[in-house]
Amino acid sequence: MEDQLQATPICDRHRALHALMAPFGGWDMPIQYEGIIAEHSWCRTQAALFDICHMGEFIFQGDFEAGGLEDVFTFSVKTIPIGRSRYGFLLNEQGGIIDDLIIFRLAEDKVMIVVNAATAPKDFAAIQSRLKGGEFTDITAATGKLDLQGPLSRYVMVETFGEEVATIPYFKFITTKILGVEAIVSRTGYTGELGYEIFIPSEKVCELWDLLLQDERVKPAGLGARDVLRLEVGYSLYGSDIDEDTTPLEAGLEIFVNFDKSFVGKDALLRLQEQGVARKKVAFEVIGRRSPRHHYEICFEGETVGTVTSGVFSPMLGRGIGIGFVKPELASIGTPFTIRHERISMEAMVCELPFFRDGSVRS
Amino acid sequence: MSMYFTKEHEWVKVEEGIGVVGISEHAAHELGDITFVELPKIGKNVKQFEVLGSIESVKAASDIFASLSGKVVKVNDALEAAPEIVNESAEDAGWMAWIEIADDAELKNLMTREQYDDYLKTL
Numbered sequence: 001m002e003d004q005l006q007a008t009p010i011c012d013r014h015r016a017l018h019a020l021m022a023p024f025g026g027w028d029m030p031i032q033y034e035g036i037i038a039e040h041s042w043c044r045t046q047a048a049l050f051d052i053c054h055m056g057e058f059i060f061q062g063d064f065e066a067g068g069l070e071d072v073f074t075f076s077v078k079t080i081p082i083g084r085s086r087y088g089f090l091l092n093e094q095g096g097i098i099d100d101l102i103i104f105r106l107a108e109d110k111v112m113i114v115v116n117a118a119t120a121p122k123d124f125a126a127i128q129s130r131l132k133g134g135e136f137t138d139i140t141a142a143t144g145k146l147d148l149q150g151p152l153s154r155y156v157m158v159e160t161f162g163e164e165v166a167t168i169p170y171f172k173f174i175t176t177k178i179l180g181v182e183a184i185v186s187r188t189g190y191t192g193e194l195g196y197e198i199f200i201p202s203e204k205v206c207e208l209w210d211l212l213l214q215d216e217r218v219k220p221a222g223l224g225a226r227d228v229l230r231l232e233v234g235y236s237l238y239g240s241d242i243d244e245d246t247t248p249l250e251a252g253l254e255i256f257v258n259f260d261k262s263f264v265g266k267d268a269l270l271r272l273q274e275q276g277v278a279r280k281k282v283a284f285e286v287i288g289r290r291s292p293r294h295h296y297e298i299c300f301e302g303e304t305v306g307t308v309t310s311g312v313f314s315p316m317l318g319r320g321i322g323i324g325f326v327k328p329e330l331a332s333i334g335t336p337f338t339i340r341h342e343r344i345s346m347e348a349m350v351c352e353l354p355f356f357r358d359g360s361v362r363s
Numbered sequence: 364m365s366m367y368f369t370k371e372h373e374w375v376k377v378e379e380g381i382g383v384v385g386i387s388e389h390a391a392h393e394l395g396d397i398t399f400v401e402l403p404k405i406g407k408n409v410k411q412f413e414v415l416g417s418i419e420s421v422k423a424a425s426d427i428f429a430s431l432s433g434k435v436v437k438v439n440d441a442l443e444a445a446p447e448i449v450n451e452s453a454e455d456a457g458w459m460a461w462i463e464i465a466d467d468a469e470l471k472n473l474m475t476r477e478q479y480d481d482y483l484k485t486l
Contacts, residue, residue: 036421037396037447224395224421289399289446291419313398313421344417344424 008053009144009206019222025118025239027054030222039225040315043191044359047150048221049212052197053205056120057143058113058127059106062134069111072130072264073103074248074257080105084172085188088256090115090123091265095247095272099123100238102188104173112139112184112199116238130264144205149195149229151360152217157196160212161185165196170362179204179211190226192233192359228312231321233361234283234353240294241281241309241323250277250325279306280331283353284339286320289313290346292339298324299338305330308339316356320346323353366454367430367470368479369412374454375430375462377470382431382462386418389483391453394420397446402438403460409433411469416459418449429462431469437461 005028014021019030030051032039042048064070064078075088085104089097099119104112115123124138148156157165161176165185168174173186181204189195200208212218227237236242236251247265248257249272257269286292292311297304311322322339335350366376372390375382391397399419409415409429416427438460442448449457474482 032395035396035450037398228421289419291398291421291424293424313419341424343426 006054008051009202010051010053010209013206013209014051014220017220019220022223024223025054025116027117029054030220032222032224033220036222036224036228037315039219039221040228042219043150043193043221043225043229044316045151047148047153047156047215047218048191048225049209049218050147050149050221050226051209052145052147053143053202054117055145056115056117056123056138056140057145057199058115058124059110059137059139060113060131060134061110063109064111064134066132067134068130068132069134071262072127073101074263074265075103076258076261077103077105077111080111082107083174085186086171089248089253090126091247091263091269092126092244093265093268095249095265095268096244097238097242097246097248097251098126098244100236100242104184104186106175114145118239142202144200144202144208146198146200146205146208146212147189147191147195148198148212148218149189149191149193151194151363153193153195154363156212156215156217157185159215168196179207183208189361190235191229192235192354192356192361193229194360194363227310228314231310231312231323232314232316232354232356233359234323234355236281236323237310246325247272247277249273250279250281252281277328279325280328281309281323282306282326282331282335282350283323283355284321284337284348285317285351285355286322286339287347287349289319290339290344291320292322292324292346292348293341296322296339296341296344298326299340300326300330300335304340305337311339314355316358320348321355322348366476367473368476368482369428369430369473370482371412371428373415373428373430375473377464377467380464380467381436382433382464383458384415384430384460384462385458386427386449386453387479388453391450391457394418394425395422396420397449400442400446400449400459402440402442403435405435405438407435409435409462411472418446427459430473431462431467432465433462434465435460436463
């Protein structure tokens with residue numbers, strides 16, 4: 001029997017706007033409203049509002065060391081300053097990525113762990129199995145999340161939440177009151193633009209959605225635009241670019257791994273560091289407007305040498321962009337590839353990330 | 364000038380031995396934002412229902428099939444830099460090619476607008 005798709009508290013609003021809906025990570029989500037290109041453009045020039053209620057949120061309360069939380073992730077939790085968040089990984093014993101996630105230090109002995117929607121159940125189980133104490137709760141159903149992203153987002157946030165949000169530094173958050181409830185406003189996002197992630201009790205998220213959309217500078221944007229935005233700034237997508245068969249080493253994300261501490265999967269990563277990875281993530285730009293797509297082949301001098309894991313047409317660059325995995329010796333900047341799929345073929349060249357670097361994210 | 368349609372959602376407007384071809388509004392809408400159009404080379408000879416070119420959108424890549432047999436004599440170069448014209452006006456400004464018609468008897472293999480609209484209801 002097929003599992004029922006979950007609906008966010010805002011799904012009636014998406015339907016009323018005639019959003020194109022599709023399943024994503026077990027949820028019925030809006031892919032686009034006006035159109036992916038229009039929504040992408042709005043995010044890069046004004047303020048786009050995303051329903052991100054599907055993501056998972058967990059709370060750990062207790063002593064991080066004694067509770068075993070400190071050894072669960074690739075980064076230290078106890079060194080995150082209160083009011084700040086940190087990005088990293090939950091690995092399996094082979095060093096493969098169970099999920100990529102962000103942890104918010106709410107208090108001396110309390111954190112909120114934000115995970116991907118599709119992986120939330122397995123993340124909860126994996127973390128719980130590694131804990132030795134403390135209180136660990138899944139607050140996903142009770143927590144709504146909205147992302148407001150774009151160069152004008154700060155103005156909108158100040159009008160809605162008050163002056164206190166104006167000065168939140170990048171990767172920091174505050175707790176504030178809105179619509180009679182407590183909300184977390186974090187200066188983080190997945191678009192490369194100035195933006196905010198708002199965590200608010202589920203029963204108020206629809207009201208906040210309506211309130212933010214009243215501002216004429218704000219328009220709704222769906223997961224289709226979100227994918228183009230994140231790929232333009234080089235962010236990986238769990239399930240496409242990284243998965244349990246990929247370690248942070250292949251993915252070029254070792255800066256988010258702290259080898260000075262103990263964590264599950266560390267031994268496997270150390271062994272892999274010694275023997276060398278068999279494949280490496282590359283970014284490439286297409287010469288032309290064709291889009292590389294997931295599972296297209298990467299070819300070099302007539303031979304298939306890798307696979308595309310993510311690809312889109314980039315409106316900012318006016319050409320196709322993509323990331324994939326190839327043999328390490330072919331991962332240098334400037335390597336020419338042919339990207340192929342059935343009758344489709346396009347020339348591309350390895351380049352640096354991000355593809356687009358003029359976003360307002362650090363404004 | 365009459366307009367005819369194929370099951371693969373291409374249209375052709377026939378006038379004085381020339382068929383102007385493109386994809387239908389329905390197809391453009393289904394594709395979503397169009398990001399790339401591959402037009403045939405001028406001089407190319409095509410057969411009815413064979414691949415004429417291709418089109419890509421944010422969602423998918425798709426072949427375009429020739430509505431009629433003939434020789435390609437003109438293509439809409441504007442679509443190279445601005446494929447979104449197809450989304451804006453698939454059945455007018457978004458035309459893709461002019462084909463010198465080889466055999467107008469082939470029109471019987473195509474649908475009229477009314478027949479195409481009925482066909483769309485079955486999908």
